[in-house]
Amino acid sequence: MARKPAVDPLLLGNQICFAVYSTAHAFNRFYKPLLDKLGLTYPQYLVMMVLWERDGVPVKDIGEKLFLDSGTLTPLLKRMEATGLIKRTRSTQDERQVLIALTPHGHALREKARAVPEAMLASSACSVGELFAMKNELEALRDKLNAALGE
Amino acid sequence: MARKPAVDPLLLGNQICFAVYSTAHAFNRFYKPLLDKLGLTYPQYLVMMVLWERDGVPVKDIGEKLFLDSGTLTPLLKRMEATGLIKRTRSTQDERQVLIALTPHGHALREKARAVPEAMLASSACSVGELFAMKNELEALRDKLNAALGE
DNA sequence: CACAATTAGATTGCGCACAATAGAAAAGAT
DNA sequence: ATCTTTTCTATTGTGCGCAATCTAATTGTG
Structure with a gap:
């Protein structure tokens, strides 16, 4: 009758943080060939999703x-401007802000991007409902950890 | 009677990949002050967990x-050697391999490291059982995504 | 109004991640 | 035993992430 079975919290296999970390990298690797076709990296894809939802926002909001x-964000957005996806213009109302707006090319990319979550869903072997539940649990955990940083 | 309610798969808030990505970063930020005390970065902490479990392994296994x-890993392990946590020695059986072994200091760090998962558990507002279930679901998803890469 | 405090971005430096490549060693084939 | 193939590690180059610092613009206060 072992005192400490397989519940040692310092074992890699018992770490939720590593499960999250390694799953994030798996997403990155899985998405890479799909995003390459769109000329996007994964963080750039996230920025595009923000802009597809609401265009012409300051860097801060993103x-x-x-x-x-x-x-x-500053260097990332400069690279995106260089590849013709967005335009950076300093706000006239508040000269401190830089507003990020999609180019026509950036707008058009949205339709092609639909293939990305579709491919993920097909390969995940999970239902939309299961993924949605995981998403909500992760967000709750994330928010708890972020909240703990602000004491 | 909306055709497309809030289920657009391209909305940031509906993306499980972003939930995973942002939670991974939240873990990183949450752990940083704790790991700073140990002189470790998060990926270095992962390497230490591998070595605490089994010492003297080749880079490949890690x-x-x-x-x-x-x-x-090569530059990461070199930094860890520079800070006195591990030793890198080329194997005599197989000259291609570099074996990674803990120093006494690296070994001793294990006890201090117990504070890390403890703090996470305290701030997560989740039970061990809930976290364990999430861990298993994430690992299953990760393995599906990784498997899809090898066709 | 002047002046301190705050806010938005940019910059620098360091440490991952990963693709692509290289080089040396081991294993396998003939 | 020679030759090919594979395996293991290292290197180079690009793109994040983030802490720390900086500058300029705005806000708040007297």
Whole structure:
């Protein structure tokens, strides 16, 4: 009768953080060939989803939705501007803000992008309902961890 | 009677990949102050967990457990050697392999590391059972996505 | 109005991730 | 035993992420 069975919290196989980490990388690898066709990286795909939902937003808003700061977004958005997906223009109302707007090409990419979640759903062997439930549980955990940082 | 309600698969809020991605970053940010005390980054913490479980393993084995390749691990392990956590020695049986072994300091760090999953559990507002269930679901999804890459 | 405090982005530096490539060693084939 | 193929690690280059710092613009206060 072992005292400490397989419940040691320091075993890799018992770590939820590693399950999340390794699943995030698996998504990245799975999406890469699909996103290559669109000329997007995964974080750029996230930015595009923000913009498809609401266009012409300041960098700050994108950062809040994606949990990313200017150190990440500034160079990323410059690369996206260089590839012709977006345009960066400084706001006239508030000269501190840089507004991000889709180009026609960026807008048009939305239809092609539908193949991405479709392929994931097909390969996941999960129902939409199961994935939706996981999504909600993950978001709840994420929000708890983020909340714990602000004490 | 909307045809397409809030189920558009291209909305950020409906993306399980983003839930996974943003939760992974939340873990990283949550762990950072804890791991700073141990002198570890998060990927280095993962390597330590592999080594605490089984010491003196080749780089390849670490890579398979963590789903990382030599391009990531070689410089990471060199940094860990520089900070005195591990030792890298080329195998005499197979000169291609580099074996990774813990230093006494690396071994001793295990006890301090117990605070990390403890703090996560306390802030997660989840039971061990709930987290374990999520872990298993994520691993299943991860394995499906990885399997889909090998066709 | 002047002036301190806050806010939005940009910049620098470091550490992952990963594709692509290279090189040395081992294993397999003839 | 030679030659090919495979395996293991290292290297290079690109793109995130994030802490820390900086600058300029706006807001708040007296």
